[in-house]
Amino acid sequence: MKQMILVLGIAVSVVACSKDDNSGTSAVVETITVRDVPADTIIGITPGAPPTGGFPYGAGRYTFYSLETNKIVPASDSASNKWDLAFKGTTIATNSGNSGPGGAGAFVFVGLFNDLKTIPADSSFRIDNAPSAFAITTGSNRGWYVYDGINQLVTPIPGRVLVVRTASGKYAKVEILNYYKGGTTPATTASDAIKLTTQRYYTFRYSFQPNGTKTF
Amino acid sequence: MKKWILLSTVSSFLFSTLFGQQQDTLLGNGAITVFTATKTERVLSNIAVPVQIISQKNIQQAGSLRLSDILSEQTGLFMTNGFGTGVSMQGLNPDYTLILIDGEPLIGRTSGVLDLKRITVGNIKQIEIVRGPSSSLYGSEAMAGVINIITDKSRKNTLGISARYGTYNTADLSLKGSIRTNKINYQGFGNFYRTDGFSIRPNSRERSVAPIERFTQQHNLGYRLSERTNLSLNFRHNSETIKNNITVINNGNSINSIGVEKNEDLNVTLQLAHKLNEQVKNTTRLYGTQFHSSQELTSDNGVPYLDVFKQQFARIENQTDIHLNKQLEFNIGGGYIHETANSTRYDNSTSIKTNRIGYVYLQSEWKALNKLTFVGGARYDHNELFAAAFSPKLAAQYKLNKNISLKASIGRGFKAPDFRQLYLNFTNTAAGSYSVFGSVEAQKIINELNRIGQISSLEPSFYQLSNLQPEFSTGFNLGASYQNEQWLITANIFRNNIENLIDSRLVAYKTGGAQIFSYLNVKNAFTQGIETDIKYQYNQKWGLSAGYQFLLTGDQAEINAINEGKVFTRDQNGFSRKMSQSEYVGLPNRSKHMANIKLQYDHQQFFANARALYRSRWATTDTDGNGIFNTNDAFAKGYIQLNMAAGKSFTNGVAVQAGIDNLLNYTDVLNLPNLPGRTFYLSVSYNFLNKNPK
Numbered sequence: 001m002k003q004m005i006l007v008l009g010i011a012v013s014v015v016a017c018s019k020d021d022n023s024g025t026s027a028v029v030e031t032i033t034v035r036d037v038p039a040d041t042i043i044g045i046t047p048g049a050p051p052t053g054g055f056p057y058g059a060g061r062y063t064f065y066s067l068e069t070n071k072i073v074p075a076s077d078s079a080s081n082k083w084d085l086a087f088k089g090t091t092i093a094t095n096s097g098n099s100g101p102g103g104a105g106a107f108v109f110v111g112l113f114n115d116l117k118t119i120p121a122d123s124s125f126r127i128d129n130a131p132s133a134f135a136i137t138t139g140s141n142r143g144w145y146v147y148d149g150i151n152q153l154v155t156p157i158p159g160r161v162l163v164v165r166t167a168s169g170k171y172a173k174v175e176i177l178n179y180y181k182g183g184t185t186p187a188t189t190a191s192d193a194i195k196l197t198t199q200r201y202y203t204f205r206y207s208f209q210p211n212g213t214k215t216f
Numbered sequence: 217m218k219k220w221i222l223l224s225t226v227s228s229f230l231f232s233t234l235f236g237q238q239q240d241t242l243l244g245n246g247a248i249t250v251f252t253a254t255k256t257e258r259v260l261s262n263i264a265v266p267v268q269i270i271s272q273k274n275i276q277q278a279g280s281l282r283l284s285d286i287l288s289e290q291t292g293l294f295m296t297n298g299f300g301t302g303v304s305m306q307g308l309n310p311d312y313t314l315i316l317i318d319g320e321p322l323i324g325r326t327s328g329v330l331d332l333k334r335i336t337v338g339n340i341k342q343i344e345i346v347r348g349p350s351s352s353l354y355g356s357e358a359m360a361g362v363i364n365i366i367t368d369k370s371r372k373n374t375l376g377i378s379a380r381y382g383t384y385n386t387a388d389l390s391l392k393g394s395i396r397t398n399k400i401n402y403q404g405f406g407n408f409y410r411t412d413g414f415s416i417r418p419n420s421r422e423r424s425v426a427p428i429e430r431f432t433q434q435h436n437l438g439y440r441l442s443e444r445t446n447l448s449l450n451f452r453h454n455s456e457t458i459k460n461n462i463t464v465i466n467n468g469n470s471i472n473s474i475g476v477e478k479n480e481d482l483n484v485t486l487q488l489a490h491k492l493n494e495q496v497k498n499t500t501r502l503y504g505t506q507f508h509s510s511q512e513l514t515s516d517n518g519v520p521y522l523d524v525f526k527q528q529f530a531r532i533e534n535q536t537d538i539h540l541n542k543q544l545e546f547n548i549g550g551g552y553i554h555e556t557a558n559s560t561r562y563d564n565s566t567s568i569k570t571n572r573i574g575y576v577y578l579q580s581e582w583k584a585l586n587k588l589t590f591v592g593g594a595r596y597d598h599n600e601l602f603a604a605a606f607s608p609k610l611a612a613q614y615k616l617n618k619n620i621s622l623k624a625s626i627g628r629g630f631k632a633p634d635f636r637q638l639y640l641n642f643t644n645t646a647a648g649s650y651s652v653f654g655s656v657e658a659q660k661i662i663n664e665l666n667r668i669g670q671i672s673s674l675e676p677s678f679y680q681l682s683n684l685q686p687e688f689s690t691g692f693n694l695g696a697s698y699q700n701e702q703w704l705i706t707a708n709i710f711r712n713n714i715e716n717l718i719d720s721r722l723v724a725y726k727t728g729g730a731q732i733f734s735y736l737n738v739k740n741a742f743t744q745g746i747e748t749d750i751k752y753q754y755n756q757k758w759g760l761s762a763g764y765q766f767l768l769t770g771d772q773a774e775i776n777a778i779n780e781g782k783v784f785t786r787d788q789n790g791f792s793r794k795m796s797q798s799e800y801v802g803l804p805n806r807s808k809h810m811a812n813i814k815l816q817y818d819h820q821q822f823f824a825n826a827r828a829l830y831r832s833r834w835a836t837t838d839t840d841g842n843g844i845f846n847t848n849d850a851f852a853k854g855y856i857q858l859n860m861a862a863g864k865s866f867t868n869g870v871a872v873q874a875g876i877d878n879l880l881n882y883t884d885v886l887n888l889p890n891l892p893g894r895t896f897y898l899s900v901s902y903n904f905l906n907k908n909p910k
Contacts, residue, residue, distance in 0.1 A: 112784070112792055132672060139725070146841045155841030158792040159784025177790040188837055188850060189886060203790070 102167025300331025
């Protein structure tokens with residue numbers, strides 16, 4: 001079902017999706033869960049010992065994603081309006097500011113995904129000013145995740161919703177569920193090798209409102 | 217006629233007369249005197265605050281070697297791992313329990329932890345544990361309580377030797393002797409301890425307890441100047457060498473490092489006690505102590521690393537005890553402390569940091585009625601480096617009848633910011649190049665880095681950096697005890713409100729993304745619970761004791777956030793949901809339930825005991841990412857540890873003892889790295905004098 005094809009460091013993947021119809025709520029839009037979106041997965045470790053070496057690294061490439069079409073967008077289309085979010089490690093870029101030509105924007109909402117039924121009118125969408133200020137704040141315990149330096153694990157903070165204006169000016173809400181392959185964070189006791197090779201795979205769920213309103 | 221078992225354990229010897237006051241743990245209670253609770257000699261049953269005594273006999277029969285061994289078997293105390301073995305009392309961190317030897321504080325804490333393994337129990341007469349804030353007498357650090365180690369002061373000439381050998385080539389050798397004349401008395405004690413250490417992690421060169429060698433010597437010289445004047449000089453020296461092989465596997469290549477850690481303690485006390493008359497006694501104490509620690513790390517490749525820390529503490533204190541009449545007693549004291557530290561982890565290792573503290577204290581004991589006693593006191597500490605601290609305390613005891621006694625106390629405790637929190641200047645190049653700066657340094661350094669363009673962002677916490685304040689606690693203790701010929705039952709309810717807790721916070725990012733941390737007074741916390749102990753002497757031979765502590769901890773700000781629906785966790789689908797109050801577990805590393813039970817047989821120079829310790833599960837890691845410990849996080853499993861010992865002493869001065877610790881072979885590599893599996897030991901001792909165990 002889940003197949004990963006890595007071509008020249010550009011991840012093009014067939015992403016498995018599941019759709020649930022949000023039964024029990026009055027939502028008019030569907031919620032889609034996207035699994036295992038690779039985000040510049042680790043391809044090696046810099047030679048040498050710390051502090052200069054010994055650090056894992058990827059190919060340095062973003063994976064571009066379209067919430068509108070629910071698909072990974074090839075990197076060759078990075079200078080287009082075809083993508084909304086781009087993932088590289090823990091950094092999530094939006095198609096806005098100096099990240100892309102689109103009219104996207106985003107902010108992090110504190111609360112529950114299902115409780116965010118309408119984006120408040122006075123919300124202010126931020127745009128990217130890479131590398132210092134992304135619309136979705138980077139860094140541990142500042143945006144969507146917390147990094148446990150002792151166990152070297154990244155955990156999405158519960159109760160954080162990425163409120164996204166897409167490249168074409170429509171609205172979506174995204175909840176990052178997991179950062180590891182298969183949607184399961186390794187145990188704190190897992191080996192470094194497991195933590196390294198399974199990280200940088202996003203599992204998230206989202207709702208996209210195609211009619212341009214701010215209501216889900 | 218009472219027959220006493222002369223036994224020697226571990227690192228010490230037991231001489232018959234030493235236990236003259238403790239002929240029966242239950243019946244003799246009235247005779248045991250305690251110093252720590254009131255800074256004056258008091259009969260245990262007359263003390264208004266929760267006090268626990270561990271006798272020399274208990275220490276020896278448990279087969280303890282280091283202070284942490286015996287404390288880990290006491291109700292409500294548990295040993296913490298990391299930066300040595302510390303003790304947590306009433307649910308507070310090891311930072312907040314003051315450790316004294318013969319009334320004088322031990323220094324040399326690492327990250328707030330005083331390593332209790334530095335202290336041998338071979339020459340301890342009794343350990344006094346006072347629970348609840350005691351800063352009204354002792355000043356800083358006495359927030360959770362005070363543990364005072366009273367060393368042996370023999371009443372006759374003695375000379376003894378003891379040796380013990382056990383698993384992991386753990387050996388302990390002690391020599392102890394004393395001389396008494398009309399005017400002069402001398403006690404000497406020497407101890408050597410070594411162990412290979414062990415690794416409970418398979419196929420690892422690194423040992424969770426590294427090979428250690430320790431030498432301790434203590435000398436006490438007393439001179440009776442007159443009927444009313446005594447002079448004493450106490451000297452203690454402890455040195456330890458810890459060797460460790462560390463292997464870091466990096467991209468398939470293993471890098472071996474050899475670490476050598478050396479710690480040295482030196483303590484000297486000169487005391488002059490003078491009885492002016494039957495009502496007034498004056499004591500002057502001069503105390504100096506030094507702690508020196510060095511860690512050297514040499515790797516296969518790379519430059520050697522040296523870490524040095526040196527701390528010195530000098531104090532002069534004078535106390536006057538005035539026994540006004542049968543109802544009223546006053547203790548008035550004051551002192552001056554000069555404390556210095558220097559370290560390679562400060563701005564430069566030759567820069568000596570200094571703090572000076574002047575203090576006064578007053579305590580009054582008022583026997584209001586025959587059955588009712590009040591003790592009130594307060595202490596004022598004036599610090600050069602940070603705000604002054606005022607620590608009052610009030611306690612009352614009501615003796616309902618000869619069996620039942622009620623106690624209540626309320627007190628305030630504080631802990632001064634330590635040198636690390638003020639002056640640390642440390643960058644860890646091995647792990648992400650993060651930096652930690654003490655509060656005095658942080659603003660200065662970050663502003664300078666900012667000026668030269670090396671700071672990418674300042675966090676909100678940066679703007680909150682200010683002079684650190686002492687941490688404060690208010691402790692409430694309410695207890696009752698019942699005692700008769702066979703039973704002793706005590707229960708104590710406690711609550712500690714802790715304010716101004718100092719914690720490290722991210723204050724800035726460097727341009728490369730490296731994090732900078734500093735210390736701020738940011739948190740509040742509480743601990744509350746109940747401690748109970750039951751002792752039952754079935755007959756002359758058999759006895760049973762049991763203890764239990766129920767503990768709840770938390771942070772009121774966290775509880776409020778949960779109640780306001782601002783805290784989230786995840787459901788089984790990984791979707792966020794609100795966390796409920798019932799899922800909250802409070803502070804990590806705390807067990808809600810801790811219990812111990814001990815069965816003891818003691819008859820005709822033979823004893824045997826079995827001791828079981830239980831600790832329920834405790835939270836270890838915040839795995840759901842919400843920053844609050846709850847039932848969805850990672851826990852260490854609850855466990856039972858079973859220890860057994862037996863010993864026999866003979867009329868020719870020889871005593872033997874054997875024991876098994878951790879009989880059930882319980883281990884937890886991750887959460888209890890210092891707990892070896894099952895271990896065995898055998899010890900032999902010989903008394904050159906006073907061979908007959910009475």
